[in-house]
Amino acid sequence: MIFELCKFLAPYSASFSFFRLVNYITFRAIMAALTAVILIFIFSRHFILFVHRHCFLDQVRETGVHSACDKRGTPTMGGVLIIGAVLVSMALWGDWRNPFLLCSVAGMVWFGLLGLWDDVSKVRLKSGDKGLSERTKLFLQGLFSLIFAWVCVGPYAPLGSALATKVCVPFYKFPLGDIGPVLYGLFIFFFVVFVSNAVNITDGLDGLAITPSIFVVAVLGVFAYVEGNHIYSGYLHYAFLRGAGELMIFGAAFVGAGLGFLWYNAYPAQIFMGDTGSLAIGGTMAVMSVLLKQEFLFPLLGGLFIAEALSSQIQDKIGVKWIGRRIFYRAPLHHNLQHKGIAETKVVIRLWIVAGILALISLATLKLR
Amino acid sequence: MLLVTVFLVLLALAAAAGAFAAARRWKRPEAAQARVVLSGGGTGGHVNPALAIAEGIKAREPETRFLYIGVKNKAETVIVNKAGYELRYVCSEGYPGIRPSLETVRFLLKLALGIAQSIVILTEFTPRWIVATGGYVSAPVVMAAVLLKKLKIARVKIFLHEQNSIPGQLNALMGKWADKVLLTFPQTLSFFPKAAVVGYPIRHSIVPMSPEEARQNLSFQVPEGREIVFAFGGSQGARTINRAIVDALPFLFPHRKKLFIIHGSGLACSAGYNAADDTEKRIAKVLTPEQRSVLGDFYYRQDYFHKIAEIYSISSLIVCRSGAGSLNEISRIGKPVLLVPKANLPGDHQVMNARAMRNAGAAEILFEDTAMEKGGLLEYLNGQVLAEKILAMIEDRPRLQEMAEKSRDFLRRKAIERIISEIYEDKRFTDGNGHVAPFRDLVGNSRLLQMLSEAYAHSGPSFDPASVVEDPDDLAYYRHRAASLLSHKNWQDRNLGVKLIGLTKHLEKIPTLLQMLADRTPVDTVRRIFGGDFEQVGFIRRNIVNALTVMDWFDPEVEKHLFEAMEDPYFEVRVQACRTLAHFGTLLAGKNECVDRLQDRLDDGCFEVVIEAAKALGEIGTDWRAARALLSMNESHYWQVRNAALLGIKRMIERGVLDPSNKLIADISSFILTSTDFRPHFQIKETYAAIRKCSEGLKPGSYCRQGAADSNQVAGKIK
Structure with a gap:
C-alpha cells in the first residue's frame, strides 16, 4: 500500500520526491524487515496470551501434575505470527502485481493454513500425535505442489518459458540441459513436498528451525536481488529474471518476522511455531528456490533440513519398518545429538553454526562458478 | 444412440413391471400356505440347526413348504438331500478378508452372481420367512432378500441364527439387516442390536438313551466294563485330533484292559489331507507290529458315525473340537469333554466356546501347539500329553460324574421351541438370560502386549503375567498364540511373538528363543545392502535378550547365548546383553569369563554398549581388575560413559567388594567431570505441582461452590 501510495504521489510535487525511495528494492526490503519485526514485537504478547487461553479451554491436562522440566503446555501455533507479520509487511511494501511475489505468498499461506488445520485438530483431539492424518496432509501438500509445478512449467511461468524447464546446478555457469515439462514438473512436485516436511521434522528443539530458515531465506533473497538486477546478473552470468527482485523484499520481511519470532522462541521457548510455522516456512523456501532456479542449490543451502528429513526417513522407513534394526x-539428527549427551541448547547452537556455514558456502556459489 | 436409449428405457420398464408383479405375488400367499427359505451351510454345524428349525416349524404347521438354498458340493448337498428338502444352489464363497487381492475380486463377483440368482429364486418362491444359519452360504440369500425388502418388493422376515459365541464377519454384517438374530450364547448379545438368546437347535435324532440301549443299536462290538473314550473332530475330521489320538495310542496301550477308544476320523479327503489314509499310515508308523495285532481290542476307527447319539451315550469321555454344534449335542446327552479348540479362527470363537463350557464345569481344555513341518506351519498336539490327560480324567471317577451333570446343564434347553416362538412372535419361551457368566473378551495380540508391558513397567522384576490375565486358561491360550507367531514369515509378527513370550513368561519356549537368537541365516541381498543382517532381525534378537530378563530365567544355556549375544553385530543386542547380564549380576558375580567379556565390551565402538558394560561390571566385578577397567575410562569422550563408570564403581562399593580407600578417591578425582548436558527445572512448574499435590483428592473447583470468599473457609476446604 505504501509502495503504491508513494509511487502515486512522487511525480506530483517536488516536496514528495523523496518518495522515489520506494523504487529502490533495498530500501523497501529494509523497511519490510523492520515492519515485520516491529509487528511481531507488538503482537506476540497478546498472541501468546490468546493461544494460552484457548488451549486452556480446549485442552485438558492429562495427569495434572506437570514435571518441572518438560515443555508441555507451551503455547503453539506461533507460525500464525510469522505469516501474519510477513503478509502485513508485504501488503505495505510489496508490489502485488509481481508473479514471483504472488507464488511465494500463495505457497506460504497454503502450507500455513494446512499446518494451522493440523495444529487445531491436535488441540481438539488433545493429543500430540493425532491431528491431521498423514495422508490428508500429503494430499494437500501434493495438491499445491501440482498446481505450482503446472504454473512453473506452464504458459504463465514467471520465469519465462525459455528458462522454465532447464536444470541449473551450483558451481557451474550454464544450464545442464532441458528435461522437459513433465519431468521437471514431477521434480518440483517432490521437491516442494519434501522440503516442507523437512522443516516440519527439524522443528523439534527451541529455535532450531527458525534460525537456519532465516539463513536460507536471506541467501535466497540475495540471489533474488542479483537475478532480478540487470547489471549484477549480467556480471555474475545469471539469467536475468525480470521482477525477481520482489522476492528479496519478501525474503527480507520473512527474515524480520523470523528474528522477531526467535526473540520469543529462543530457549526456553515461550511459544512454538507449530506445524503452522514449519510447513509455511518449508513451503516458502521450496517455492522461492524453485522460482529463483536454485532448487539444486537447496540441498547445500538447506543441508540441515535435508539431513534431518533423511535421517528421520531412513531410520523409520528403512530401519525400523523394513530391515528391523536401528540405523542411527x-x-x-537433533535427537541423535541429544542422545549422545549434548545439551539441547548446545545442539541448537551447533546446528545454527552448521546452517550458517552452509549458507556462506552457498553464497559463494554466486561467484564461484 | 437412440436405440440404446430406447433399449434402456424398455429395460427399466420391464424391471419395474417385474418388480410390481413380484410384489403382487408376495401379497397373495400371505394368508395361505407358509413358505420358508432355509439357507446356510458349508459345514454340518451350519446345516443341522437349519434343519432342526425346519423340523420345529413343520411340527407347528405341517403344510409349510421349505426350500433350502445352498452351495453346490458342500455339506448341505448330502445332508439336505437325505433329509428330503427341496434344494437349490447359488454361487458364493468364503470371505477372504478386507485386503484387496484377486480373491477379494473373485469373492465379490461370486457374491454378486449369487445375489442375482437368489433374487430370481426368491421372487419365484415368495417365502414368508428366511431362516439363515450363517456362513458365507447364506450371505447372497440374505443380501438379496434385504435388497428386495428395501425396494418394497418382498415382504419377508429374515431370521439369522448365530451358532458361535463370536460372530464371523459376514454374520456380523448380516445381523444388522436381519429382523431378528437368534443366538446360542448370551455373550453374543453385545454384537447385535436385535437379538434373542435361544440356544442351539439340535437335531431330533440326538436324544439321551441308556448305554445298554445304545449298545444294541451299534454296528460294532464294544467290550463290556471298559471306560469308553470317543475322539472325533467333527464331520470332516480334524488333523490335530486324529494324529494326536494315534500318537497317544502307545501311551494308552498299557491300560488297554480298562479302556476302549472309538475314533471318528472324519470324511475329509482333499488333496491336502486325507483323514482315513493319513490315520492308517500314522498307526503303522507309531505302533509296533505286535501292538497293532491286538489294537482291535481297545481301538475302533470309522470315518463317520451316522448314529452319533449312541456313541455319545456309551462314552465316558469325549475328546473333540469345540464347535458350537458338537458342544451342544454333547451337552444334550450330558457327557464330560476334553476340548482341543482350533486356534486363530475369527474372534477365537472355538476358544471362547471351549471356555464357556469349561467355566460351566463340564470340560477341560488342551491347546494345540504349532510346529514347522516340511516348511509349512502345522498345528499339533503331543500324543503323550493327550494320553496323560485322558488317563488322569478317566481315573477321577467322581469328578467325571460331576462334569457329566454340569455338561447336561450347559445346554440351553428347548432351543427349537424358543426359536419357533421368536419366529411366530408369541413369546412363549422368552425368559431371562439363563446362566450368565461374566464375559471377558479375549484380547488381540497388540492390545495384550500393551497391557502386559504397562504392568511390567509398573511392577518391575516382580512382574507376574497372572496379575494381568487372571484366568490361567486364557494365559495358556495367549502363550500358545504367542508361540505360534514365532514361525511366521513376517519379522514383525515374530518380533511380537518374542515380546509376548517374554511378557507371558512362557518358559517352555526359551530353547526356541535361544535357537532364534543364535540363528545366523542371512536375509536377502537387498536388505543386506541397506544394513540388514540375519533373518531374525536386530529387533528380534534384542527383544529375545530382553525377554530373558523379563522371564527372569538363567541357566548355563542362557549364559552361553548371552555371551554370544555380546558379540552380536547389532549394537542394541550387545547393549541388551550387557543389561541382562547386569540383571543376573548376583548369579554371575566374580565369574572370570563374564568379567573378561565385559572388559572387552568397554572398548566397543558404540558408546551405548560401553555404558551398559560399565554398569554391568559394577554388578558383576569383584576385584580390583574390574575397578581398574572402570577407572581407565576417566577421560572418555562421552560423559555418559564416564558417568556409567562412576556408577559401576559406586555399585561395587555398595556391594562391599571395593573399599573406599584414599587411593580410590585419588583415582576417581582424575575423572573429567564437566558435562555438556543438563536438565532444566522450571520453578513455576514446581510450585504449581506442589499445589496440585497438596490438593490431591479434592474435587476441582469445590472450594468456591458456595461463593465462599472467606479465606479461612477456603483454607479449611483445601485441607
Whole structure:
C-alpha cells in the first residue's frame, strides 16, 4: 500500500520526491524487515496470551501434575505470527502485481493454513500425535505442489518459458540441459513436498528451525536481488529474471518476522511455531528456490533440513519398518545429538553454526562458478 | 444412440413391471400356505440347526413348504438331500478378508452372481420367512432378500441364527439387516442390536438313551466294563485330533484292559489331507507290529458315525473340537469333554466356546501347539500329553460324574421351541438370560502386549503375567498364540511373538528363543545392502535378550547365548546383553569369563554398549581388575560413559567388594567431570505441582461452590 501510495504521489510535487525511495528494492526490503519485526514485537504478547487461553479451554491436562522440566503446555501455533507479520509487511511494501511475489505468498499461506488445520485438530483431539492424518496432509501438500509445478512449467511461468524447464546446478555457469515439462514438473512436485516436511521434522528443539530458515531465506533473497538486477546478473552470468527482485523484499520481511519470532522462541521457548510455522516456512523456501532456479542449490543451502528429513526417513522407513534394526541411535539428527549427551541448547547452537556455514558456502556459489 | 436409449428405457420398464408383479405375488400367499427359505451351510454345524428349525416349524404347521438354498458340493448337498428338502444352489464363497487381492475380486463377483440368482429364486418362491444359519452360504440369500425388502418388493422376515459365541464377519454384517438374530450364547448379545438368546437347535435324532440301549443299536462290538473314550473332530475330521489320538495310542496301550477308544476320523479327503489314509499310515508308523495285532481290542476307527447319539451315550469321555454344534449335542446327552479348540479362527470363537463350557464345569481344555513341518506351519498336539490327560480324567471317577451333570446343564434347553416362538412372535419361551457368566473378551495380540508391558513397567522384576490375565486358561491360550507367531514369515509378527513370550513368561519356549537368537541365516541381498543382517532381525534378537530378563530365567544355556549375544553385530543386542547380564549380576558375580567379556565390551565402538558394560561390571566385578577397567575410562569422550563408570564403581562399593580407600578417591578425582548436558527445572512448574499435590483428592473447583470468599473457609476446604 505504501509502495503504491508513494509511487502515486512522487511525480506530483517536488516536496514528495523523496518518495522515489520506494523504487529502490533495498530500501523497501529494509523497511519490510523492520515492519515485520516491529509487528511481531507488538503482537506476540497478546498472541501468546490468546493461544494460552484457548488451549486452556480446549485442552485438558492429562495427569495434572506437570514435571518441572518438560515443555508441555507451551503455547503453539506461533507460525500464525510469522505469516501474519510477513503478509502485513508485504501488503505495505510489496508490489502485488509481481508473479514471483504472488507464488511465494500463495505457497506460504497454503502450507500455513494446512499446518494451522493440523495444529487445531491436535488441540481438539488433545493429543500430540493425532491431528491431521498423514495422508490428508500429503494430499494437500501434493495438491499445491501440482498446481505450482503446472504454473512453473506452464504458459504463465514467471520465469519465462525459455528458462522454465532447464536444470541449473551450483558451481557451474550454464544450464545442464532441458528435461522437459513433465519431468521437471514431477521434480518440483517432490521437491516442494519434501522440503516442507523437512522443516516440519527439524522443528523439534527451541529455535532450531527458525534460525537456519532465516539463513536460507536471506541467501535466497540475495540471489533474488542479483537475478532480478540487470547489471549484477549480467556480471555474475545469471539469467536475468525480470521482477525477481520482489522476492528479496519478501525474503527480507520473512527474515524480520523470523528474528522477531526467535526473540520469543529462543530457549526456553515461550511459544512454538507449530506445524503452522514449519510447513509455511518449508513451503516458502521450496517455492522461492524453485522460482529463483536454485532448487539444486537447496540441498547445500538447506543441508540441515535435508539431513534431518533423511535421517528421520531412513531410520523409520528403512530401519525400523523394513530391515528391523536401528540405523542411527535416534532420529532425527537433533535427537541423535541429544542422545549422545549434548545439551539441547548446545545442539541448537551447533546446528545454527552448521546452517550458517552452509549458507556462506552457498553464497559463494554466486561467484564461484 | 437412440436405440440404446430406447433399449434402456424398455429395460427399466420391464424391471419395474417385474418388480410390481413380484410384489403382487408376495401379497397373495400371505394368508395361505407358509413358505420358508432355509439357507446356510458349508459345514454340518451350519446345516443341522437349519434343519432342526425346519423340523420345529413343520411340527407347528405341517403344510409349510421349505426350500433350502445352498452351495453346490458342500455339506448341505448330502445332508439336505437325505433329509428330503427341496434344494437349490447359488454361487458364493468364503470371505477372504478386507485386503484387496484377486480373491477379494473373485469373492465379490461370486457374491454378486449369487445375489442375482437368489433374487430370481426368491421372487419365484415368495417365502414368508428366511431362516439363515450363517456362513458365507447364506450371505447372497440374505443380501438379496434385504435388497428386495428395501425396494418394497418382498415382504419377508429374515431370521439369522448365530451358532458361535463370536460372530464371523459376514454374520456380523448380516445381523444388522436381519429382523431378528437368534443366538446360542448370551455373550453374543453385545454384537447385535436385535437379538434373542435361544440356544442351539439340535437335531431330533440326538436324544439321551441308556448305554445298554445304545449298545444294541451299534454296528460294532464294544467290550463290556471298559471306560469308553470317543475322539472325533467333527464331520470332516480334524488333523490335530486324529494324529494326536494315534500318537497317544502307545501311551494308552498299557491300560488297554480298562479302556476302549472309538475314533471318528472324519470324511475329509482333499488333496491336502486325507483323514482315513493319513490315520492308517500314522498307526503303522507309531505302533509296533505286535501292538497293532491286538489294537482291535481297545481301538475302533470309522470315518463317520451316522448314529452319533449312541456313541455319545456309551462314552465316558469325549475328546473333540469345540464347535458350537458338537458342544451342544454333547451337552444334550450330558457327557464330560476334553476340548482341543482350533486356534486363530475369527474372534477365537472355538476358544471362547471351549471356555464357556469349561467355566460351566463340564470340560477341560488342551491347546494345540504349532510346529514347522516340511516348511509349512502345522498345528499339533503331543500324543503323550493327550494320553496323560485322558488317563488322569478317566481315573477321577467322581469328578467325571460331576462334569457329566454340569455338561447336561450347559445346554440351553428347548432351543427349537424358543426359536419357533421368536419366529411366530408369541413369546412363549422368552425368559431371562439363563446362566450368565461374566464375559471377558479375549484380547488381540497388540492390545495384550500393551497391557502386559504397562504392568511390567509398573511392577518391575516382580512382574507376574497372572496379575494381568487372571484366568490361567486364557494365559495358556495367549502363550500358545504367542508361540505360534514365532514361525511366521513376517519379522514383525515374530518380533511380537518374542515380546509376548517374554511378557507371558512362557518358559517352555526359551530353547526356541535361544535357537532364534543364535540363528545366523542371512536375509536377502537387498536388505543386506541397506544394513540388514540375519533373518531374525536386530529387533528380534534384542527383544529375545530382553525377554530373558523379563522371564527372569538363567541357566548355563542362557549364559552361553548371552555371551554370544555380546558379540552380536547389532549394537542394541550387545547393549541388551550387557543389561541382562547386569540383571543376573548376583548369579554371575566374580565369574572370570563374564568379567573378561565385559572388559572387552568397554572398548566397543558404540558408546551405548560401553555404558551398559560399565554398569554391568559394577554388578558383576569383584576385584580390583574390574575397578581398574572402570577407572581407565576417566577421560572418555562421552560423559555418559564416564558417568556409567562412576556408577559401576559406586555399585561395587555398595556391594562391599571395593573399599573406599584414599587411593580410590585419588583415582576417581582424575575423572573429567564437566558435562555438556543438563536438565532444566522450571520453578513455576514446581510450585504449581506442589499445589496440585497438596490438593490431591479434592474435587476441582469445590472450594468456591458456595461463593465462599472467606479465606479461612477456603483454607479449611483445601485441607
